[in-house]
Amino acid sequence: xxxxxxxxxxxxxxxxxxxxxxxxxxxxxxxxxxxxxxxxxxxxxxxxxxxxxxxxxxxxxxxxxxxxxxxxxxxxxxxxxxxxxxxxxxxxxxxxxxxxxxxxxxxxxxxxxxxxxxxxxxxxxxxxxxxxxxxxxxxxxxxxxxxxxxxxxxxxxxxxxxxxxxxxxxxxxxxxxxxxxxxxxxxxxxxxxxxxxxxxxxxxxxxxxxxxxxxxxxxxxxxxxxxxxxxxxxxxxxxxxxxxxxxxxxxxxxxxxxxxxxxxxxxxxxxxxxxxxxxxxxxxxxxxx
Amino acid sequence: xxxxxxxxxxxxxxxxxxxxxxxxxxxxxxxxxxxxxxxxxxxxxxxxxxxxxxxxxxxxxxxxxxxxxxxxxxxxxxxxxxxxxxxxxxxxxxxxxxxxxxxxxxxxxxxxxxxxxxxxxxxxxxxxxxxxxxxxxxxxxxxxxxxxxxxxxxxxxxxxxxxxxxxxxxxxxxxxxxxxxxxxxxxxxxxxxxxxxxxxxxxxxxxxxxxxxxxxxxxxxxxxxxxxxxxxxxxxxxxxxxxxxxxxxxxxxxxxxxxxxxxxxxxxxxxxxxxxxxxxxxxxxxxxxxxxxxxxxxxxxxxxxxxxxxxxxxxxxxxxxxxxxx
Numbered sequence: 001x002x003x004x005x006x007x008x009x010x011x012x013x014x015x016x017x018x019x020x021x022x023x024x025x026x027x028x029x030x031x032x033x034x035x036x037x038x039x040x041x042x043x044x045x046x047x048x049x050x051x052x053x054x055x056x057x058x059x060x061x062x063x064x065x066x067x068x069x070x071x072x073x074x075x076x077x078x079x080x081x082x083x084x085x086x087x088x089x090x091x092x093x094x095x096x097x098x099x100x101x102x103x104x105x106x107x108x109x110x111x112x113x114x115x116x117x118x119x120x121x122x123x124x125x126x127x128x129x130x131x132x133x134x135x136x137x138x139x140x141x142x143x144x145x146x147x148x149x150x151x152x153x154x155x156x157x158x159x160x161x162x163x164x165x166x167x168x169x170x171x172x173x174x175x176x177x178x179x180x181x182x183x184x185x186x187x188x189x190x191x192x193x194x195x196x197x198x199x200x201x202x203x204x205x206x207x208x209x210x211x212x213x214x215x216x217x218x219x220x221x222x223x224x225x226x227x228x229x230x231x232x233x234x235x236x237x238x239x240x241x242x243x244x245x246x247x248x249x250x251x252x253x254x255x256x257x258x259x260x261x262x263x264x265x266x267x268x269x270x271x272x273x274x275x276x277x278x279x280x281x282x283x284x285x286x287x288x289x
Numbered sequence: 290x291x292x293x294x295x296x297x298x299x300x301x302x303x304x305x306x307x308x309x310x311x312x313x314x315x316x317x318x319x320x321x322x323x324x325x326x327x328x329x330x331x332x333x334x335x336x337x338x339x340x341x342x343x344x345x346x347x348x349x350x351x352x353x354x355x356x357x358x359x360x361x362x363x364x365x366x367x368x369x370x371x372x373x374x375x376x377x378x379x380x381x382x383x384x385x386x387x388x389x390x391x392x393x394x395x396x397x398x399x400x401x402x403x404x405x406x407x408x409x410x411x412x413x414x415x416x417x418x419x420x421x422x423x424x425x426x427x428x429x430x431x432x433x434x435x436x437x438x439x440x441x442x443x444x445x446x447x448x449x450x451x452x453x454x455x456x457x458x459x460x461x462x463x464x465x466x467x468x469x470x471x472x473x474x475x476x477x478x479x480x481x482x483x484x485x486x487x488x489x490x491x492x493x494x495x496x497x498x499x500x501x502x503x504x505x506x507x508x509x510x511x512x513x514x515x516x517x518x519x520x521x522x523x524x525x526x527x528x529x530x531x532x533x534x535x536x537x538x539x540x541x542x543x544x545x546x547x548x549x550x551x552x553x554x555x556x557x558x559x560x561x562x563x564x565x566x567x568x569x570x571x572x573x574x575x576x577x578x579x580x581x582x583x584x585x586x587x588x589x590x591x592x593x594x595x596x597x598x599x600x601x602x603x604x605x606x607x608x609x610x611x612x613x614x615x
Contacts, residue, residue: 035462
């Protein structure tokens with residue numbers, strides 16, 4: 001074939017390959033080309049359609065602790081789910097087709113099941129084979145301003161251990177009182193019963209019940225004069241406090257204040273008894289003083 | 290390996306990348322002698338032998354072993370998580386076998402190209418798997434481990450049934466497409482920074498669905514199977530899947546392969562009818578074997594269907610070096 005192209009004298013043969021091609025053969029050949037184009041288009045179309053959810057996504061997923069920034073996270077995750085397997089409270093789930101390129105990539109739905117660091121050691125980071133979840137970012141990846149934690153977070157459950165901190169350098173997000181009007185503390189109300197009702201499947205570690213084993217939140221009812229669940233169950237030392245004030249009706253009320261220690265684990269969002277949660281995690285949010 | 294065999298094997302590597310198999314230019318004297326005696330020289334005794342071979346030969350030995358292995362490997366993933374026995378944690382894209390890192394070669398490659406940063410654990414996992422499949426035959430991964438291969442095999446049975454009823458016909462597609470896809474997906478990973486292929490890899494999707502539960506992404510797998518049943522037989526594995534090509538390249542130097550013996554072959558082509566990659570069996574066509582014994586090309590998935598179906602035992606598994614050693 002290459003000989004024909006280089007040949008400057010006009011070729012007398014009509015067919016390029018030399019052998020005469022029957023009409024039927026030629027038709028079959030054309031059909032094969034069409035089918036090949038069809039399969040190419042189908043596969044590439046399906047592959048590239050993964051862009052759409054990324055372009056149109058309005059909400060951001062809360063990623064497991066130690067996750068790289070979103071773009072790097074999606075490019076480095078090998079979608080194996082080893083982080084899912086090591087989590088003692090099953091907080092990590094894998095995203096579905098609707099996440100486009102994020103299919104099979106881990107996320108946390110904090111309202112359903114937050115990361116309460118029951119593992120004591122951020123096991124998911126340890127399990128990650130590609131460094132998508134990492135203790136320390138490689139040098140060429142910059143840390144966003146306000147994403148870095150001022151110091152390693154202290155885990156209240158480990159307070160009496162020789163090493164009470166978690167090996168985390170960046171936050172997952174920041175908790176925010178997104179619905180202050182529905183917050184029980186802000187209204188000066190107490191709370192009695194199961195935080196999320198009897199049917200809630202989520203689990204959490206209550207150090208006073210069992211230092212090692214998480215139990216269902218539904219098995220741990222409360223009786224509080226003034227609701228302070230977000231502060232009470234926050235696993236990180238000094239991340240949430242309640243600021244008491246007196247309302248216009250003379251009732252004692254309290255305002256949850258989120259501090260810089262917050263890592264964005266989502267326990268406050270999970271435990272908040274109002275529906276929808278008054279305090280939520282803004283995923284991948286940085287700390288603004 | 291003789292010079293002729295080497296030349297033939299290099300040709301088979303080209304065939305893996307999409308070249309159409311062609312008649313060999315030169316055939317060894319030994320093979321020529323056999324080809325000559327086979328021509329118009331079928332005695333009555335031979336004919337009876339032939340009939341008897343077809344009567345007595347009905348075997349699913351290798352298929353059953355393979356299915357058992359494939360199901361066992363995938364269940365090991367499932368139970369490691371469900372029952373917390375922790376033998377094989379993760380999924381087919383990356384895992385830990387009793388603590389040792391393993392990473393699927395194509396997935397690891399996609400991640401490396403997209404992320405452009407490789408950590409030690411990934412290097413260890415990739416090297417382990419590379420060594421493993423280089424020893425075990427490259428595309429052995431496809432037919433002995435990949436869960437999509439199994440469901441596609443079942444879908445193929447439906448396709449063949451419908452084809453027999455003349456309700457569908459197999460529409461072949463240009464095999465060079467797979468090489469094009471391999472390059473395109475590698476480039477897409479580098480350019481977009483996303484592991485584009487991983488989002489549509491039916492191997493990853495099925496493996497995760499088995500371990501972590503079904504999701505909408507199974508729709509893509511269903512679409513592929515639909516295409517294969519009604520349109521083009523085994524289209525994904527034959528014409529599209531870059532994973533297959535990656536492992537095919539790994540298998541080029543592998544000692545595990547199927548060996549063809551010219552002497553007893555009836556040249557009926559039953560093996561080519563059951564084969565996922567019939568172009569590797571080009572050698573069994575009358576007059577094409579360059580030597581009395583020819584190993585099949587690297588695109589062969591070592592599934593053993595041809596070994597099962599061959600009535601004369603002309604195709605068999607071979608471990609290069611091992612047979613010499615014994």
